[in-house]
Amino acid sequence: MMQHARQPSKITLRLGDIGFFAKIGAFGGGGGGLGAVRYSSSVPKIRPKIPQLPKNGRIFTAAFLGIVISGGAYATTKLVNPFFAYLDAETAHHLAVAAAARGWVPREKRPDPSILGMDVWGRRFSNPIGLSAGFDKNAEAVEGLLGMGFGFVEIGSVTPAPQDGNPKPRIFRLREEGAIINRCGFNSEGIVAVAKRLGAQHGLRKLQGRKQLQDLVKKVQAARDEMQWGEEGPPPLLVKIAPDLSKLDLEDIAAVALTLRLDGLIITNTTIARPDPASKNPVSEETGGLSGKPLFNLSTNVLKDMYLLTRGKIPLIGCGGISNGEDAYKKIRAGASLVQLYTAFAYEGPALIPKMKVELAECLERDGFKSIAEAIGADYR
Numbered sequence: 001m002m003q004h005a006r007q008p009s010k011i012t013l014r015l016g017d018i019g020f021f022a023k024i025g026a027f028g029g030g031g032g033g034l035g036a037v038r039y040s041s042s043v044p045k046i047r048p049k050i051p052q053l054p055k056n057g058r059i060f061t062a063a064f065l066g067i068v069i070s071g072g073a074y075a076t077t078k079l080v081n082p083f084f085a086y087l088d089a090e091t092a093h094h095l096a097v098a099a100a101a102r103g104w105v106p107r108e109k110r111p112d113p114s115i116l117g118m119d120v121w122g123r124r125f126s127n128p129i130g131l132s133a134g135f136d137k138n139a140e141a142v143e144g145l146l147g148m149g150f151g152f153v154e155i156g157s158v159t160p161a162p163q164d165g166n167p168k169p170r171i172f173r174l175r176e177e178g179a180i181i182n183r184c185g186f187n188s189e190g191i192v193a194v195a196k197r198l199g200a201q202h203g204l205r206k207l208q209g210r211k212q213l214q215d216l217v218k219k220v221q222a223a224r225d226e227m228q229w230g231e232e233g234p235p236p237l238l239v240k241i242a243p244d245l246s247k248l249d250l251e252d253i254a255a256v257a258l259t260l261r262l263d264g265l266i267i268t269n270t271t272i273a274r275p276d277p278a279s280k281n282p283v284s285e286e287t288g289g290l291s292g293k294p295l296f297n298l299s300t301n302v303l304k305d306m307y308l309l310t311r312g313k314i315p316l317i318g319c320g321g322i323s324n325g326e327d328a329y330k331k332i333r334a335g336a337s338l339v340q341l342y343t344a345f346a347y348e349g350p351a352l353i354p355k356m357k358v359e360l361a362e363c364l365e366r367d368g369f370k371s372i373a374e375a376i377g378a379d380y381r
Helices: 081-085 089-101 142-147 191-197 210-226 247-259 293-309 325-333 343-348 352-366
Strands: 010-015 020-025 118-120 123-125 129-136 152-155 171-174 179-182 237-241 264-267 289-292 316-319 338-341
Touching: 089 129, 089 142, 089 171, 129 142, 129 343, 129 352, 142 152, 179 293, 179 343, 210 237, 210 247, 237 247, 247 293, 264 293, 289 293, 289 343, 293 316, 293 325, 316 325, 325 338, 325 352, 338 343, 343 352
Parallel strands: 010 237, 129 152, 129 338, 237 264, 264 316, 316 338
Antiparallel strands: 010 020, 118 123, 171 179, 179 289
């Protein structure tokens, strides 16, 4: 399919401890491609042409820093994982992307359990489990990743021009804790390379003030609305936040989201904190954002707070520390409509995804829910 014939379907902003971005792209529940653009806080004078994507495309793009896969895994079985464990983290990541890009990965042919189906933003997701940003930064392996059984896949972060990011090494494993620290600095081949395949900033915490955030979101909304999006209109706009925000920060973000009718929030990014047991690992002294199991409680608490602050009126994507179906279920009960994982996928490989879907369906059935929608925010309604 020609890329220019596809419809973009989402814009996401990222607010966090080390960066802020806006991107344009797509997500949904069927097959398809994707296009993405990253903007700074100012609206560019010349706006690039946006590749078109189908409404039922299963690709989900965003504009925020995702964790970079770097664990000792990405293989069909744990028997192969030790091979990756002996490699440098970033080398293992590149090999994993190459394998997925060439189709050298398992393909899930079984249909998703019907109980996992979910409608968000007028689009159907066959299951709510997505791959977070940072794995396929340059849109090299979209089809292979979707074929593993993810409900959606996010690419990026994508930068306007190619850039190398921070010096290496910049990815560090905390194997015993099931965690990763990264400080990649938004390495990217740039929007031109990504668009063809698809047919480090500082002082950003001040953007989290209510007025600054409101002004910024208005600018991005205006830029989005000036673009031509086809018959389906402009894509939804989401903001991704860090887990290290104060209560006042969260209240400000919720107020802006409600006032400006933001389409959604993604909660959360990596943390600059070192929650136990990660704090006991000498590697935790490395600077960068921490992802994985130690982040779960922190990110889920922020998810709960934001669900209550927005009164369940805005779709939330739960992200941070998810490693099994029960974790995904807890995020949903805390207010998430969709979820994302990354680090657990890095450590456990493709076999994790079908396993998680079975576990999530069992959790829903165990507690008497007939759908994902019924379980959203169940712990706080």
